[in-house]
Amino acid sequence: MIDNGKNPSHLGEGLGEGPILLLGSGGREHALAWKIAQSEKCEKLYIAPGNAGTATVGENVNIKADDFEAIKVFVLRNRIQMVVVGPEDPLVKGIYDYFKNDSELKDIPVIGPSKAGAVLEGSKDFAKGFMQRHNIPTAAYQTFTGESLAEGKAFLKTLQPPYVLKADGLCAGKGVLILPTLEEAEKELEEMLGGMFGNASSRVVIEEFMSGIECSVFVLTDGKDYKILPEAKDYKRIGEGDTGLNTGGMGSVSPVPFATTEWMKKVEDRIIRPTVEGLAADGIDYKGFIFFGLINRTNTPTGEPEPYVIEYNVRMGDPETETVMLRLKSDIVDLFEGVATGTLAQRKVEFDDRSAVCVMLVSGGYPGSYQKGYPITGIDQVEGSVVFHAGTALKDKEVVTNGGRVIAVSSYGANKADALQKSFTEAQKIQFKDKYFRRDIGADL
Ligand code: AMP
Ligand code: GLY
Numbered sequence: 001m002i003d004n005g006k007n008p009s010h011l012g013e014g015l016g017e018g019p020i021l022l023l024g025s026g027g028r029e030h031a032l033a034w035k036i037a038q039s040e041k042c043e044k045l046y047i048a049p050g051n052a053g054t055a056t057v058g059e060n061v062n063i064k065a066d067d068f069e070a071i072k073v074f075v076l077r078n079r080i081q082m083v084v085v086g087p088e089d090p091l092v093k094g095i096y097d098y099f100k101n102d103s104e105l106k107d108i109p110v111i112g113p114s115k116a117g118a119v120l121e122g123s124k125d126f127a128k129g130f131m132q133r134h135n136i137p138t139a140a141y142q143t144f145t146g147e148s149l150a151e152g153k154a155f156l157k158t159l160q161p162p163y164v165l166k167a168d169g170l171c172a173g174k175g176v177l178i179l180p181t182l183e184e185a186e187k188e189l190e191e192m193l194g195g196m197f198g199n200a201s202s203r204v205v206i207e208e209f210m211s212g213i214e215c216s217v218f219v220l221t222d223g224k225d226y227k228i229l230p231e232a233k234d235y236k237r238i239g240e241g242d243t244g245l246n247t248g249g250m251g252s253v254s255p256v257p258f259a260t261t262e263w264m265k266k267v268e269d270r271i272i273r274p275t276v277e278g279l280a281a282d283g284i285d286y287k288g289f290i291f292f293g294l295i296n297r298t299n300t301p302t303g304e305p306e307p308y309v310i311e312y313n314v315r316m317g318d319p320e321t322e323t324v325m326l327r328l329k330s331d332i333v334d335l336f337e338g339v340a341t342g343t344l345a346q347r348k349v350e351f352d353d354r355s356a357v358c359v360m361l362v363s364g365g366y367p368g369s370y371q372k373g374y375p376i377t378g379i380d381q382v383e384g385s386v387v388f389h390a391g392t393a394l395k396d397k398e399v400v401t402n403g404g405r406v407i408a409v410s411s412y413g414a415n416k417a418d419a420l421q422k423s424f425t426e427a428q429k430i431q432f433k434d435k436y437f438r439r440d441i442g443a444d445l
């Protein structure tokens with residue numbers, strides 16, 4: 001390779017010149033864009049469709065993340081060298097395969113799994129079957145359809161309360177019900193199978209309830225090797241003290257104190273390696289992120305807490321990415337090139353020793369109905385924290401609210417308390433009508 005200064009010696013072999021295209025428009029994508037834009041290997045970054053924040057680190061393109069044909073035209077016209085996929089939707093719809101099977105696109109790497117791999121997130125029944133087949137610890141389960149409703153009710157009777165019912169397909173985070181009594185579980189099972197979530201709940205997974213604290217673990221894999229990224233914990237409920245409705249996530253912290261070296265070794269040996277090997281053994285093409293939604297389960301057969309899998313996602317978490325990217329010291333484009341070229345084993349992953357936290361500012365009313373279009377002020381007053389936009393838009397050159405989750409205020413600290421103090425202080429400076437945020441992020445750890 002000619003030394004043009006673009007491939008410093010601490011980085012691996014590159015793919016060649018050309019801009020990078022990132023798909024998506026949330027806080028996760030702003031955090032990914034922020035990190036990609038810092039790379040010595042990124043000459044230009046486009047984000048489709050992006051938000052007001054991504055426009056500050058790259059160039060937004062008005063194309064929907066799942067409009068494959070428009071993406072193709074853009075990629076060819078702009079000599080894109082790599083496509084990074086933020087959300088699950090394009091993956092579940094098969095963007096990886098679309099590129100692979102197109103004679104003009106086939107050599108342009110897509111960071112994200114094939115459609116067959118994305119089923120790990122797209123079907124809970126598939127994910128459970130995969131874990132069972134590869135001996136990966138997860139809650140015992142059975143899957144039922146409208147025809148097997150009676151068997152489903154009989155299976156519920158064999159379990160202890162509370163009862164966990166999961167729609168098989170994607171439901172934008174709403175497809176899991178946890179019910180305190182058998183009567184409610186039977187009634188909800190009937191409603192789910194009757195079409196409560198449309199086709200997504202034509203099959204329902206019923207599984208054992210696991211108690212414990214949750215932790216999100218992320219890896220990048222090239223299908224053979226993997227690199228573990230910093231772990232994080234997210235806060236899903238709208239209310240302080242983990243009360244009220246589920247949201248997309250109200251904040252996150254990294255590192256997670258119980259994810260010690262010893263605990264992470266168990267996670268790697270029992271969960272991560274068997275997953276990556278299982279995908280290869282099943283002939284599934286997987287080059288991208290795997291998000292392990294884990295729980296440090298306390299109601300185990302031995303009574304000792306052990307890591308179990310709650311679910312897989314085939315993308316990064318949001319708002320976990322808004323802390324994980326702060327703690328990833330390595331060049332992320334170098335890692336993506338390792339994924340694309342099957343040379344991940346040769347790349348280095350280094351973590352920042354500091355703590356990182358993120359506090360999400362949301363629209364009043366979220367996750368129920370809320371207003372959009374309110375002007376946001378004070379972002380330029382923030383000092384020492386990183387402001388990631390989630391649901392924002394530019395209207396007449398002004399930043400306005402454009403979603404439930406509006407802005408993530410991410411901060412480093414010598415420790416968690418320090419980082420939280422910083423985010424809470426800076427969060428006060430950003431103003432929009434009916435702003436709300438949880439003041440207890442990280443307080444349970
Ligand atoms: P999922 O969409 O599978 O991540 O489920 C959403 C949330 O429901 C998880 O983050 C957990 O808080 C909870 N959950 C899912 N499955 C279980 C389970 N088997 N036991 C306890 N809680 C669960
Ligand atoms: N924060 C959880 C998720 O991204 O699914």
